[in-house]
Amino acid sequence: QEEALIFELDNPGAVGVDLPKPVTTTTRLSGLSPRAGVGLPQLAEPDVVRHYTRLSQKNFAIDTTMYPLGSCTMKHNPRLNEKMARLPGFGDIHPMQPVETVQGALELIDQLAYWLKTLTGMPAVAMSPGAGAHGELCGLMAIHAALDARGESNRRRVLVPESAHGTNPATAAFCGFTVDTIPAEENGRVSVEAVKAKLGDDVACIMLTNPNTCGLFEPQIKEIADAVHAAGGYFYCDGANYNAIVGRVRPADLGVDAMHINLHKTFSTPHGGGGPGSGPVVLSDALAPFAPLPFVVHGKDGFALVEHAKDAGDAQPFGRLKGFHGQMGMFVRALSYMLSHGADGLRQVASDAVLNANYVLASLKDVMSASFEGPCMHEALFDDRFLKGTGVTPLDFAKAMIDEGYHPMTMYFPLVVHGALLIEPTETESKRTLDQFIGTMRHLAEKAKAGDLAHFQAAPRLTPRKRLDETQAARKPVLRWVKPAGSNPAELAQAAE
Amino acid sequence: QEEALIFELDNPGAVGVDLPKPVTTTTRLSGLSPRAGVGLPQLAEPDVVRHYTRLSQKNFAIDTTMYPLGSCTMKHNPRLNEKMARLPGFGDIHPMQPVETVQGALELIDQLAYWLKTLTGMPAVAMSPGAGAHGELCGLMAIHAALDARGESNRRRVLVPESAHGTNPATAAFCGFTVDTIPAEENGRVSVEAVKAKLGDDVACIMLTNPNTCGLFEPQIKEIADAVHAAGGYFYCDGANYNAIVGRVRPADLGVDAMHINLHKTFSTPHGGGGPGSGPVVLSDALAPFAPLPFVVHGKDGFALVEHAKDAGDAQPFGRLKGFHGQMGMFVRALSYMLSHGADGLRQVASDAVLNANYVLASLKDVMSASFEGPCMHEALFDDRFLKGTGVTPLDFAKAMIDEGYHPMTMYFPLVVHGALLIEPTETESKRTLDQFIGTMRHLAEKAKAGDLAHFQAAPRLTPRKRLDETQAARKPVLRWVKPAGSNPAELAQAAE
């Protein structure tokens, strides 16, 4: 069913809320004239509820289907976490209330910090970054500040493997660093030799994802860390793939100086169609003093919040990253998830995530071309060699999956293989679901090889929209609705359908 | 997408809850052996959530589409009401707690009772019936008890118009009454003459729906009530259609002795795929003393609950209808709805419901055959004359509506016209939605007349299932899943898809 834009459903005179009359009509606006109008549509509540319910039905979601989506852990989002985040004691408190009235909130942040530090083996954590990329920014700013404090402001080169997420070089550039790319080895890994060849006294740090974006654990990671440290640089670890090792490997033991943790990946706060996320950054002793404001400390009258550098004691916070104290709503969800799993369960998370990925790899490698020998970690990387000569592109293949009821896997990333197809099943999919998925993938691979090109090129067929013209969207951007001159909204709504 | 039965998804060894260990393994079972097993399937939470989410997607609902469903008011269900019913102070209190710990709950029941009495003009209300039909039972039992108290236990005949809901005769029979049917007039009404012709000293009461099931207000209702009263009988009014007159007409002014109120129709507690409902019954002075236990009274220390006849003072309660005090969860929702509308809004509800129905009637009567001249009340009744010669049945027509995105209207009821199509838009549909609906109805009516029989007979096409074989279902009832002998559940699940 078609659904018009909310603006096209405008029903002037209808209201979706009932408000009391103002207690006074006196205004005190310093001479400003009250605004004449905004141009918002008016609808009654039933129409708004139906509109957004119907819109929601046009989405795929974890609740409705498996997302074999490499590079972004899409696992089950427990409703318990949503319930906990909505406790008035967390959801209905203001960041600027007196600290004595929010002791439970500060204790929660402290407890979550304890879990993150204990799991990673790191001594400190900065809680305020609003997402993974924001966490990267935090980590690189801490490195920047530490280098400045060492008087080595000349170190402005950042080493980034070519397999890295795009955020890595973007973040480095955002901090005023220059980016130097390390080529990947044939086996999908970064070699200590390649890193060593790039080291020098202008190197600020290396940014390494581990497990890497090919779904592989970097076996030389400790040697790389040691070499970078020996050269006076720091090791920033992209924690996007922490789900593969949580509870089984502590980043501290790998020589990491800073790593962001995507609470919305590893600890199951919902993706929500693109956010909000939360990206706390664990820090080594070398970087801990530079963690940003604000942060929670144990004070003499309970928990206290350090909001200003002058209250930070010996620490030298590099500044502030976010309006308030961080993504509290996400903290509650993440802690709820951690408590639910416990130390035993989190280890099992990594084990099952890796087991599921290897099972998919083992079950598909005879019909799809695996880029690297197994075992993989939590993701199985394939490339487009198995489609060679069929005319079917990875994009076509992925779109055909939609008609089978699956969200496509990540395509064309990482860049180190041709036509990448990156599959991450996560630990919350059952063997039954994996077997069905594997069956579908085999069926599609065979269909492609059998020459049924049209099937793939026309996919998806069963969705609310067929393939969308992205070129037109970018060439003549239409980024908002504009009321057509002289037109009647009711007619427009019908025309749109 | 297909969805297996939960039993076919059994994953032995999986758990959907985590429970602590029992504090002791000692049992004290009076010699009974602990049960060996139940046979329930085992699934982890992600699989259960996905299963029921996917099942839900196979439903139409008010939130997703208009339900032009005559005889059962399907209006918007505000989420505020759901939120209110879930306040721990209502949802998390036990019916047998000491009354001093539930004063707010008793006050809520008292307030809702006040609203119902004030709206209907009736002096009393019995709150405990669990649904509309249960309310009918309550009303007829009160009449039974009143007649017994008058020493007129010979009055056992109940007059029921042929247009009545099936629950009316069923309820009368359930109370040991005999049912005597009053034929409908040509104009869809019950005439005072037809009623008078049936009156006698064995008549217990008349059961009349008003507005009636043809969507018409009974113009002679007061005369009928007077005649029944003059003959020593009572007037039971079926309140299913109260939505049409709430706030504009008080049943007390029509001579009603008892009327159930479907909170899930008029006051918007959700239908929920078939329940739960709630059916309080307003009572006249003549019947009030016989209202069932328990009920709330104002005591010296606040509100009290009368649970036993000995505490009922002068009243002579006819007994008890339900395990506890009634459908509290529905009471909260209904009061939330009433407070939200207020006296002004409830009057508007009836006005808009009737306006919407008449608009549909006026807009369709040239292409569909209206059974009666307008104006109607909140429902517009059509019959199948407009389909004559097309081969299209009302059922075919209704099923074709599904493919256009509408839930079918009520068909083949009331029985007083041939091939009834009963449309109730309710007051929560916008003119825009009605115009679209009218457009679709006109399109379908014209399509039928144009001879496109195949289109209708094959409908619905776009649903998870095509027309279902109800004969087979009834002839060889399969009312539960049974584990196939020697089979593997995983194979079964796949076979089912």
Next chain:
Amino acid sequence: MRYLPLTDADRSSMLATIGVDSVDALFRDVPDHAKLPGKIAGLPDHMGELAVERHLSRLAAKNVTASSVPFFVGAGAYKHHVPASVDQMLLRGEFLTSYTPYQPEVTQGTLQYLFEFQTQVALLTGMDVANASMYDGATGTAEAVLMAARVNKRNKVILSGGLHPHYREVVETTCGIMGMDIRAQAPDWKNAEDLSALLDAETSSVVVQTPSLFGHLRDFTALCDAAHAKGVMVIVVVTEVVSLGLLPSPGSMGADIVVCEGQSIGNGLNFGGPYVGLFATRDKFVRQMPGRLCGQTVDADGKRGFVLTLSTREQHIRREKATSNICTNSGLCALAFTIHLSLLGEQGLVGLARINHANAVTLADKLSSIKGVSVVNDGFFNEFTVKLPKKAAKVVSKLAANDILAGVPVSRLYPDVEGLEDLLLVATTEINSVEDMDALVRGLEEVL
């Protein structure tokens, strides 16, 4: 007004289409004396969400919630923990705001969960078939008695003294009006009654409860055998459905009809409703069952699907010849039951039942250790009867004032029966911590 989409402009234009001047003209059939000229007096005007929330929250705040205090109240309704996902599924508009599934093509979601519900109920009770739910356990029990009478065309029913008195009253009210001969037994707080002796050729059914109101357990196999020998049907009532994870099923003892209050699984206390009645029986009686039934069939393409079936029993088809007047069921409560039971699964249900029982064993021992207090029962599931040295109602009130909800005084249920004043029903579930139990013990010690 936020729920009413028509605007004044809409109304004018619609009236023009209809061809009348005003909405009042549409109400022309209403007798003049009954036409209210304006809104009804004595009620406030419409309120915004915030005002409604505040009004209702103030009422809610006057109640003591089960989660906020040591809580031991049972007697037919039980406080259990319900997983958060259950309620979130219920709140999906496709379930919440859907109609009764008379149009199966667009309600396969509802129909399939009802089929799953029926199967779960049949498994739990150990019976062949179950319906799609009743209003609650008490009304289900009355329907069971009437059904038995339809089956064996007899008129007498014997109600055990272990049956919840509210259930007895609903049976008396509902079946009494039909002229049935109802023989309710005295409160069986010592678990001593012998119902077999009462059975005769006029008896239609005998109604027993397990665990009984007083928490007693009993094997009904012999009773069932005796009853069947005389053509009597045995109706077994279960008010705490979690017990079926630990106790033998009524079906295995020979029950003909099993009725349960299903509230304990998936549903909150809600001050007594809405709850969900479970109703199960043997295959041979299926056409005498009350209530909705969901059945499996195939669609025009031969695919498995579900429909409401055997509706020729029901009022909307059979009218005065229907098996019951029931129309609405407890759909959402049944859904809550089904989802929660699916989450529990075999292992979860059994585990939950064992925790409940273990807590009861622990609490019984603690209470027995109080001077002057004795536990009446030799066996029980998660609720038992305690004999106090004082009137239980007063003790309960005093403890309530100290924020401990200690249980249900038997005298509240049997105000007319002497000798029960000192008895207290105490229930414990997985929600009770050892601290809760110790608080009860301390509280009792203080007031006794």
Next chain:
Amino acid sequence: MRYLPLTDADRSSMLATIGVDSVDALFRDVPDHAKLPGKIAGLPDHMGELAVERHLSRLAAKNVTASSVPFFVGAGAYKHHVPASVDQMLLRGEFLTSYTPYQPEVTQGTLQYLFEFQTQVALLTGMDVANASMYDGATGTAEAVLMAARVNKRNKVILSGGLHPHYREVVETTCGIMGMDIRAQAPDWKNAEDLSALLDAETSSVVVQTPSLFGHLRDFTALCDAAHAKGVMVIVVVTEVVSLGLLPSPGSMGADIVVCEGQSIGNGLNFGGPYVGLFATRDKFVRQMPGRLCGQTVDADGKRGFVLTLSTREQHIRREKATSNICTNSGLCALAFTIHLSLLGEQGLVGLARINHANAVTLADKLSSIKGVSVVNDGFFNEFTVKLPKKAAKVVSKLAANDILAGVPVSRLYPDVEGLEDLLLVATTEINSVEDMDALVRGLEEVL
């Protein structure tokens, strides 16, 4: 464990398929020294729902909630009433558990609401275009400063003394590391600063806030004209977005970029996050915008549809040449904003703004009547600055002990600036009743 569907039997069979003996074998690339033999020490084992709920509820109960007391705290986050339907829509799995809409065919729901969101933001701010949201207002402000620098290739930014100090700090941190020259002005609590005088040919942008931190209002038209004459971009920040229902839009005053904290509409206080940053600008700057953009296009059948677009600005395509490193947006918060604003509509937003202002006018008059207390502002929206005869921080603490949350002491935001100790920021919204206001007045009278 309830979230992990694999059973031991599954694991064995899968390992056999893979051809290894144990899961440990799959971790062979991990250096031996880093392989933990068992679970990490110092953390508890898994807990059931009830236990987790109790643990977290205990923490939650230690906080004083905004709804439970007279509440006047603002300074960049505001307590408003959010209709119940908003949260229920957010909790729909199809929104909650969906991924970033990179696959437009299966995410038209998300994409369409983002398109609606962008349009609403553009309308509210009076600008041409908006993006699909930023983390919050403060980070959005820093992004705006960087964007201005990209547009006019200048390096100096002037920050008004009316800008929220947290925003100033985020700009200093984020833009400082890029080497920008940041000129933050002194706290402008008297609404007296003249920024036009500071503009020069090196200035990239000037950042102002309305209402200012201290609640002051100002017409920025002249500033915009002066800035544009010198090639300077004007960034207008709004921390209370409800004010845009009453105050002239920043766009109408000539702003080049408008950044708002969108929390007030649709989103709870949440102790500071997650919130949603609104970011709007002029058409001509669109390719320099940070963040995701949703655009309209057509599908293969020519039907209107939506996609993420202009992603060549973004990090996943451009890598180190991206306009920002931002990747995640505030999707669900944006959805909450969009649904709440759709419910409000034109009439509701304007009405809500007027109620907020009316309450502030009323409260300001009440507070002014207290001896020794004066309201600093001549105009304001729903928040203003009060001068007390004592240190505001102490007064706030004392009132908090009496269950009144009176506002934010300016000294908490400016601990290093002398002369601000007696200033208190007081915010009032539609949630404050006259009784709340009177409670504040009484409370102040008692402690002053």
